Amino acid sequence: MIARAHTFTADGPHVERVTVEVELRRGLPAFVVVGLADAAVREARERVRAAIRNCGFDFPSGRITANLAPADLPKAGPGLDLALACAVLAASGQAPRDRLGTYGLFGELGLSGEVRGCPGTLGAAQAALDTGLSALVVSRAHARDAALVEGLRIAPVRDLRRAVAVLSGGAPDSPLPGREPRRPSPPERAAVGRLDLCDVRGQHHGVQAIVLAAAGGHNLLLSGAPGTGKTMLAHRIVSILPPLSPREAVEVARIHGLTRDGAARLSLERPFRAPHHSATAAGLLGGARQGWVGEVVLANRGVLFLDELSEFSRPALEALRQPLEEGRLAIVRSRRSQVYPARFTLLAATNPCPCGFAGEHDRCACSEAQLRRHRLRLSGPLLDRIDMLVHLRRDGVGHRDAAPLTSSSRERARVLAARERQASRLARDGLALNCEMDARLTLRHARLDERGERMLERAHARGLLSARGQHRALRLARTIADLDGNPRVRSRDLGAALAMRPEGGLHGARVA
Amino acid sequence: MTTPTSRAPDSGACNACLRRGWLLAKLAGPLDYRCRDRERLLDALALSDDELICALGGSRRGELARTYAALAADQLHDGDATQRPQAICRHRARFPAGLRFASGPRSLWVTPDQARLDELARRPVVALLGSRRASDYGMEVGRALGRGLAAAGVAVAALAREGICAAALSGALQANGAVLCAVPCGVDVATPGVAASVRNRIGSRGCVLAEVPCGTPVRRWAQAASERMVVGLAQLTILVEAEDSRRELAPARLAQALQRPLGAVPGRVTSTLSTGTNALIDAGAKLVRGPHDALELLGLCAPLSAPCHHAGTALEPELRLVLEEVSAGRDTPDVLVRDDRPLSAVLHALSVLELRDLLVRADGGRYLRRA
Numbered sequence: 003m004i005a006r007a008h009t010f011t012a013d014g015p016h017v018e019r020v021t022v023e024v025e026l027r028r029g030l031p032a033f034v035v036v037g038l039a040d041a042a043v044r045e046a047r048e049r050v051r052a053a054i055r056n057c058g059f060d061f062p063s064g065r066i067t068a069n070l071a072p073a074d075l076p077k078a079g080p081g082l083d084l085a086l087a088c089a090v091l092a093a094s095g096q097a098p099r100d101r102l103g104t105y106g107l108f109g110e111l112g113l114s115g116e117v118r119g120c121p122g123t124l125g126a127a128q129a130a131l132d133t134g135l136s137a138l139v140v141s142r143a144h145a146r147d148a149a150l151v152e153g154l155r156i157a158p159v160r161d162l163r164r165a166v167a168v169l170s171g172g173a174p175d176s177p178l179p180g181r182e183p184r185r186p187s188p189p190e191r192a193a194v195g196r197l198d199l200c201d202v203r204g205q206h207h208g209v210q211a212i213v214l215a216a217a218g219g220h221n222l223l224l225s226g227a228p229g230t231g232k233t234m235l236a237h238r239i240v241s242i243l244p245p246l247s248p249r250e251a252v253e254v255a256r257i258h259g260l261t262r263d264g265a266a267r268l269s270l271e272r273p274f275r276a277p278h279h280s281a282t283a284a285g286l287l288g289g290a291r292q293g294w295v296g297e298v299v300l301a302n303r304g305v306l307f308l309d310e311l312s313e314f315s316r317p318a319l320e321a322l323r324q325p326l327e328e329g330r331l332a333i334v335r336s337r338r339s340q341v342y343p344a345r346f347t348l349l350a351a352t353n354p355c356p357c358g359f360a361g362e363h364d365r366c367a368c369s370e371a372q373l374r375r376h377r378l379r380l381s382g383p384l385l386d387r388i389d390m391l392v393h394l395r396r397d398g399v400g401h402r403d404a405a406p407l408t409s410s411s412r413e414r415a416r417v418l419a420a421r422e423r424q425a426s427r428l429a430r431d432g433l434a435l436n437c438e439m440d441a442r443l444t445l446r447h448a449r450l451d452e453r454g455e456r457m458l459e460r461a462h463a464r465g466l467l468s469a470r471g472q473h474r475a476l477r478l479a480r481t482i483a484d485l486d487g488n489p490r491v492r493s494r495d496l497g498a499a500l501a502m503r504p505e506g507g508l509h510g511a512r513v514a
Numbered sequence: 515m516t517t518p519t520s521r522a523p524d525s526g527a528c529n530a531c532l533r534r535g536w537l538l539a540k541l542a543g544p545l546d547y548r549c550r551d552r553e554r555l556l557d558a559l560a561l562s563d564d565e566l567i568c569a570l571g572g573s574r575r576g577e578l579a580r581t582y583a584a585l586a587a588d589q590l591h592d593g594d595a596t597q598r599p600q601a602i603c604r605h606r607a608r609f610p611a612g613l614r615f616a617s618g619p620r621s622l623w624v625t626p627d628q629a630r631l632d633e634l635a636r637r638p639v640v641a642l643l644g645s646r647r648a649s650d651y652g653m654e655v656g657r658a659l660g661r662g663l664a665a666a667g668v669a670v671a672a673l674a675r676e677g678i679c680a681a682a683l684s685g686a687l688q689a690n691g692a693v694l695c696a697v698p699c700g701v702d703v704a705t706p707g708v709a710a711s712v713r714n715r716i717g718s719r720g721c722v723l724a725e726v727p728c729g730t731p732v733r734r735w736a737q738a739a740s741e742r743m744v745v746g747l748a749q750l751t752i753l754v755e756a757e758d759s760r761r762e763l764a765p766a767r768l769a770q771a772l773q774r775p776l777g778a779v780p781g782r783v784t785s786t787l788s789t790g791t792n793a794l795i796d797a798g799a800k801l802v803r804g805p806h807d808a809l810e811l812l813g814l815c816a817p818l819s820a821p822c823h824h825a826g827t828a829l830e831p832e833l834r835l836v837l838e839e840v841s842a843g844r845d846t847p848d849v850l851v852r853d854d855r856p857l858s859a860v861l862h863a864l865s866v867l868e869l870r871d872l873l874v875r876a877d878g879g880r881y882l883r884r885a
Contacts, residue, residue, distance in 0.1 A: 205848065206848050206851050207846075207847045207848050207857060207861075207879075210857055225878075225879070226878070227878070354877060355877075360877040360878050361650065361876060361877030361878020361879065361880050362878055366649075366877070367647075368647070369646060369647045369676075370646055370647060370648070370676035370677045370680070370707075371676060371707050374707065392879070393846070393878050393879025393880075395846050395848065395878055395879060395880075397846065397849055398846060398848030398849070457865070457866070460869045461869055464869065464871075466868070466869070482858070486858075493862075494859070494862045495858070496865075497858075497861060497862030497863070497864075497865040497866060498857075498858045498861035498862055498865070500861075500865040500868075500869075501847065501861035501862070501864050501868075502861070506875050508877075509650065509876075509877050
């Protein structure tokens with residue numbers, strides 16, 4: 003006698019549907035699970051056996067074979083327990099079979115039969131909807147996460163007994179209170195919240211760079227002596243970023259739900275990830291194993307802030323090249339290959355030299371060799387992917403009693419307006435931000451006047467800009483124009499963009 | 515001591531002088547110790563070979579003296595004469611006259627060839643020296659001096675050393691000028707750090723000089739001693755930026771001892787990195803504000819009344835104002851912003867001035883006026 007149930011397993015950033023087929027035969031008692039199950043799934047046999055007995059059902063005494071299809075997909079995690087138990091009960095005639103074919107089951111079983119939540123519930127709900135299932139039976143704890151997916155009936159259950167009751171047509175339990183997903187916060191509340199640009203005194207240039215990064219998604223490197231406000235400014239980018247669209251919000255919540263401690267929480271606030279500089283390449287990228295999601299993936303649709311950039315290990319920094327260039331991350335680990343979304347804005351901060359005071363009234367005590375070593379840590383392909391380099395200086399810090407230059411609510415409104423302009427201009431090309439424009443689109447949307455053309459040619463002829471650098475300057479100039487509400491890019495916008503170019507690096511005049 | 519005798523008429527170095535090179539390589543350790551005091555090092559280098567063995571040989575002096583005396587001629591020469599640079603010693607007429615002082619080198623190894631050195635030595639030569647740990651201001655002035663002097667046909671002499679020397683050589687090479695670069699190792703040995711990239715660009719446009727045989731690795735004493743080669747070759751020595759320390763002012767003392775003209779570039783009075791050059795000017799060194807001052811000291815052109823930046827006078831009023839403010843020390847975008855001059859206008863003006871070669875970006879986002 004064969005019974006089939008549907009459940010889900012995470013496959014990198016995606017969640018795949020798995021069909022659990024259980025066959026009962028007479029013979030010596032055995033419970034065999036086949037179909038590339040990992041340790042957690044193999045251990046499910048003991049949990050399922052105990053849960054079935056403790057919920058008042060009989061555990062079949064024959065030979066039980068459970069097949070997890072598709073057979074070539076590795077199955078991981080304890081989320082398959084509930085489906086396995088229900089399929090065993092259905093195969094032994096203790097549970098109805100008709101609804102098993104249209105319901106998804108996702109949850110871990112305790113020995114008492116209690117249904118517990120596990121990471122990836124939101125992804126499972128999305129997969130259930132996409133694969134045409136009519137309902138999803140989950141734990142009460144994660145029912146609200148799953149409910150974020152519209153168009154799917156969610157049936158929260160307390161234990162295995164209630165799950166069988168739901169399959170028999172009974173009413174589900176109520177979701178657990180206190181797990182209300184974070185409601186989308188209105189933009190005003192975030193701007194008035196903890197961090198606001200009105201806390202910043204002076205640093206006009208730095209503030210403008212942060213606004214540009216938020217408006218056009220441009221990567222920004224802040225350089226400056228200790229105490230000039232690099233980190234303070236960087237953290238305030240959250241307060242001016244536009245909210246996530248509903249589609250982006252679900253994508254972000256699904257990715258965050260894959261982490262070990264992750265419950266999906268729908269928020270319209272963009273992710274802001276700030277890993278410590280001791281992070282390794284594996285820590286930044288993550289792995290192909292379930293639940294091991296790297297910082298660049300968690301920063302998807304948001305900001306990745308690398309403070310003390312020059313202190314990160316070289317392999318960790320070099321690992322950022324592909325996601326910065328392509329907006330995705332392809333991880334290949336031991337016969338497994340996964341592609342994660344990784345479209346983020348890189349915000350980085352560094353000291354200009356090992357002692358931190360290069361350019362500050364000859365306070366710098368570093369030798370030319372030390373400066374060169376410091377430059378080399380950031381040079382090359384990574385700097386090439388930075389759109390803006392802005393130096394924060396001690397004399398740029400305003401007096402603590404000075405009036406703030408701006409506020410987050412004001413800048414957020416400008417950023418929103420600029421993003422709308424970009425989106426309407428780029429909608430035909432399927433893009434949303436200036437930083438995503440390729441060379442062809444850049445030339446089309448950032449046309450310069452004659453004066454601007456002359457400036458750009460001169461910058462190229464003087465070796466200040468590479469070919470890629472020209473496009474980068476044009477994209478930035480386009481964002482500056484968008485922030486000012488100008489339909490055309492003026493030579494003045496280009497001039498401002500050139501002043502923030504990363505070419506020349508941290509020590510412009512020194513590089514012989 | 516052996517009488518100087520040439521092995522072959524065109525070989526360029528006598529056996530006695532080649533023996534000296536061998537001896538210096540053997541005594542590298544004691545010489546490294548001595549180079550902490552430049553005067554003591556020069557005193558040692560002025561000694562004859564026997565005296566040098568007695569003074570620095572220590573417990574090895576007997577063995578050294580015996581090996582030295584037994585050195586065969588074929589042990590002194592560098593293999594195939596067509597493959598490796600050959601030495602020229604001070605007993606040859608083509609040896610640079612400026613290096614014939616007591617503590618000067620006995621032999622020189624030159625690349626690409628002796629003829630190129632002869633040609634450069636006929637030109638006016640200016641030594642541009644200064645601190646390794648220079649400010650961005652010093653680097654910019656050093657590069658501008660190198661560029662200006664090279665463009666005027668002057669050969670620029672400097673060490674293969676980071677800081678001011680690398681900047682000066684780099685400037686001269688930018689102007690496609692002639693350079694003389696003294697290295698603290700064999701001419702066929704790579705120098706470390708920034709100097710390597712500059713040295714690689716010299717090619718046939720200049721000469722690389724060493725006083726130790728090919729294959730000798732970089733030694734600390736040779737770094738200090740190569741300063742005297744540069745000062746000796748030059749008709750004018752200019753210190754671009756130096757602290758007021760015996761080590762950094764050693765080239766100035768040597769130039770004064772050799773009675774060569776000495777110039778110094780003034781620095782900011784608040785900067786510790788310029789205390790040495792400011793003190794030299796106070797003590798009578800010639801003021802050097804740019805290439806024109808150096809050329810005037812060489813007697814090569816009519817003196818200019820004052821350094822002036824003609825390019826600035828043809829600018830639009832707004833740009834000129836920004837340029838003047840940067841020259842006055844308001845050199846970052848944040849301090850240039852005013853109520854009537856928003857940040858975007860400041861950034862645009864700075865970019866335009868940079869594109870017109872009037873400003874250059876320096877450390878920490880500052881802008882420097884081109885020297």
